[in-house]
Amino acid sequence: MFREKIKVFDCTIRDGGLINGHQFDDRFVREVYKALSLAGVDYMEIGYKNSKRLFSPKEYGKWKFCEDEAIAQVIDGIESKTKISVMVDVDRVDIEDVKPCKDSPVDMIRVASYVKDIDKAIYLVNHFADKGYETTVNIMAISRALDNELTEALQQLEGECKANVIYLVDSFGALYQETVEFLIKKFKSILKSKEVGIHAHNNQQLAFGNTIEGIIHNANYVDGTVYGLGRAAGNCPLELLIGFLKNPKFDIRPILDLISKEFIPLREKMEWGYIIPYAIAGMLDEHPKAAMALRNSDKKENYREFYESLVGDDLD
């Protein structure tokens, strides 16, 4: 028996874009959008809405900026019920760049925020909601949030914020399912009027398991990416989510085709997935950036040395 409220949210192109500077070409993005549409996936996140004053279009691909015209072009002519989302980082968006929803191909805007920036996130979300968008707040690095500060942030979100959904984001792939249960229950206990979502990273091969744990405790928005593509260890594999969920509207076949034709060749050119330095970063609750640097060095398989470098910091 399925839970109709569960929405599957794909962020392949957005999170995968963190590996390649958002340089996916239009053909590839169209293939992903086609497959997601055929598979019945509810949302596709295509990139970030970043300010061109802060980031150079010479350095980054178009999915770091997600101009309406670029999106309209890439989805043109494809029959679909899959909604389009873009992500916004606090302090990196020019809000005047965002047109009213009725004039845009974008349906949803998700605002990524640390707990400390929650006031800024609420300001942004309310602005976008007033322009007609579905909105979410994605609370990043949740494994490092202090409980009292998280409580206050959630109370503010419940009281002041127009977002439909509040996500917990395990940015470091550090959570085990007991903590997922604790956090989702905490979110649900405060966010009486909102849905809760989960965005997991796969450093310890727990992205899918933790997402199921979220579903068990009534998270209804679940993020995945095709073949787990995403920064560092990547994300919850969308194909596993589709295999798990029982809603008959989902069809795994187009995703299988997409992986065969596009993602197996892509994996030869881009690295993501279960790789020991990312696992180490996850179990130590660290940002993956040091592990990513290691993977681009000639010490990429020196795991012990990398481990010692992370546990060796002097603390007082």
Added chain:
Amino acid sequence: MFREKIKVFDCTIRDGGLINGHQFDDRFVREVYKALSLAGVDYMEIGYKNSKRLFSPKEYGKWKFCEDEAIAQVIDGIESKTKISVMVDVDRVDIEDVKPCKDSPVDMIRVASYVKDIDKAIYLVNHFADKGYETTVNIMAISRALDNELTEALQQLEGECKANVIYLVDSFGALYQETVEFLIKKFKSILKSKEVGIHAHNNQQLAFGNTIEGIIHNANYVDGTVYGLGRAAGNCPLELLIGFLKNPKFDIRPILDLISKEFIPLREKMEWGYIIPYAIAGMLDEHPKAAMALRNSDKKENYREFYESLVGDDLD
């Protein structure tokens, strides 16, 4: 705070041997044993005790037979508290080949059995227990066990069997954590005098998550393999288990070294891990043999066709 009763059981060489006909050379096995010993792992399973009347030593490596002399030689001179285990399949062992424990380098014998063969498993276990070995029964293909038959088998094990530990084995990598919880609670409710163990397969990237789920519900014997090595999708990665458990006796560093030096090169020659046909077999609760055959064919990346072949059987 750690739970001292939790025992970490490595089956790298035994389950990995199912990929290569148990042909690991002595040097490799010694390196694994050394690293496990330094890491504080409680048990190492080295292979099967199979009858040479049933399997040819010309076709299979020595770890399919695990003669005492071969084991004694491969662990000779290595300081270690890690106990040695061998696995026995119902109907494939000559029990007269098994010497008394006091004359053997083997500490534990695990008997693998389907529910239907539980009487045979009990007979074998009691025989080995009488010879002085620690013993377990590993109930295979648990995702296909009928509840009433499983209940009866567990009652028999509790009443008639000398095994110290009863394992649930998710042979097909098909379980989600809700069913793990259900099964472990069922095991614990009947097996009042025994410990419960879990051996998971990683078809759906759930081996580690399901093992944690087992631990949450008081399974105290947990199986892992280095870098997840094992048939098809492999097993719960031992390095993740060691990273998760809090017992200070464990040290992850020797396992990290072992992966760097031995398993990264090995992965170039042997295939295991998260591969879509194994994921499909897992989500459809099927034996991996069809997926393994696919991976050895020229259609190895034809995922949709493979999926259709598994869901397409006519049933009445």
